[in-house]
Amino acid sequence: MAEAQRLLSREMDIDRPCAARIYDAFLGGSHNFGVERRFAERLELALPGVTGVFRDNRAFLRRAVEYLLARGVRQFLDLGSGIPTIGHVHEVARRRTGRFRVLYVDNEPLTVAHSKPLLAAEPRAEIIRADLREPGSVLNAPETAELLDLAQPVGVLMSAVLHFLDDGDDPHGLVRTYQRAVPPGSALVISHVTGGEQPAPMHLLANFYADTADPLVDRSPEWIDECFGGFDRLGPGTCCVSDWRPDPGAPAHPHYRILHGGVARKPARHE
Ligand SMILES: C[S@@+](CC[C@H](N)C(=O)[O-])C[C@H]1O[C@@H](n2cnc3c(N)ncnc32)[C@H](O)[C@@H]1O
Structure with missing residues (x-):
């Protein structure tokens, strides 16, 4: 019931900007x-160069997925996926291998509606509407069982989404x-x-988002690192996303350092 109310509360919310389409607008997409x-x-005027933060995040996600693909991970569960365009996970995977699976998950109804036709011709990727705060609705969804083998390694992606959770x-x-679960x-x-x-x-940034359908919460790098728990940190560990295995020739000092993240792997022995 609580979940139904959450989903319904998003249903009518098309007059206020929402996170998925804001992100698409910053990436130069057409789904906004x-x-x-x-x-x-208005945000770019108030914070000149802030567009770079959104692009840095998408580039971090690409590098992280490439890194995992290179280490044999072939399945991805993308929680809070937004609209899968502009170099999203299945496009990155497709460049490397024909054997991949991506399940996109988002709780914003129009995001899912816009995404379905984009994925119609890609049998290896699918999007479902679910709330990551209800893990059962994600992990037990029929599409999850059809697309992902949870007995094999999965890349669980929580890119630019946890800050929308209280x-x-x-x-x-x-x-x-x-x-x-993995x-x-x-x-x-x-x-x-x-x-x-x-x-x-x-x-x-937080003040701007306070008036949207998706207010956000600022947290510390230590808080983010704690998310990884007993997983082994890969690459440089939890850091500004631009510093996580940057592309050769990438600017060493991004204008804004307001997005941190990392990648970690589940070890053989884990709870
Ligand atoms: C800023 S976009 C990030 C897109 C993508 N993960 C990336 O980093 O490129 C955040 C997405 O998370 C979704 N979202 C926010 N809260 C969510 C929740 N509780 N469950 C599922 N999706 C959520 C929003 O609808 C939005 O599409």
Whole structure:
């Protein structure tokens, strides 16, 4: 019932900008409305260069997925996927292998409606409408059983989504549930907004998002690192996403350092 209310409360919310379409607008996509384009323009005016934060996140996600593909991970569960365009997970995977599976999950109804036709011709990827705060609705969905083999390693992606959860949702507890649901060799990818290094831009960003359908919560790199729990950190560990195995020639000092994240793998021995 609580879950039905959550989903219904999103149903009518098309007059306010929403996170998925704001992100699409910043990435230069075409799956957004005037309300999100105006939001993106106003935010870029208030925080010149902030577009780079959204692009840095998408680039981090790409590098993380490439890294996992190179280590044999072939299945991905993308929680809070947004609209899978502009170099999203199945496009990254398709460049490397024909043997992959991606299940996208989002709780925003129009995001899912926009995404379904985009994935219609790709049998190896699917999107479902579910709330990651209800792990049972994700893990027990028929599409999950059809697409993913939870006995084999899975890349669980929580990219730019946990900051939309309140502390009352128990984000750490939710992450643990997904960690337990996948076998050793699986990996967890997380990115999250952080204001510690640059509180002023973070404050402004949070104020902008406060008026959207998806207010966000700023947390610390330590909080993000705690999400990984007993998983082995890969690459440089939890850091500013631009510093996580940057592409050769990438700018060493991004304008804003308000997004941290990391990648970690489930070891053979884990609870
Ligand atoms: C900023 S977008 C991130 C897109 C993608 N993960 C990426 O990093 O490129 C965040 C997405 O999370 C979704 N979202 C927010 N809260 C969610 C929840 N509780 N369950 C599922 N999706 C959620 C939003 O609808 C939005 O599409």
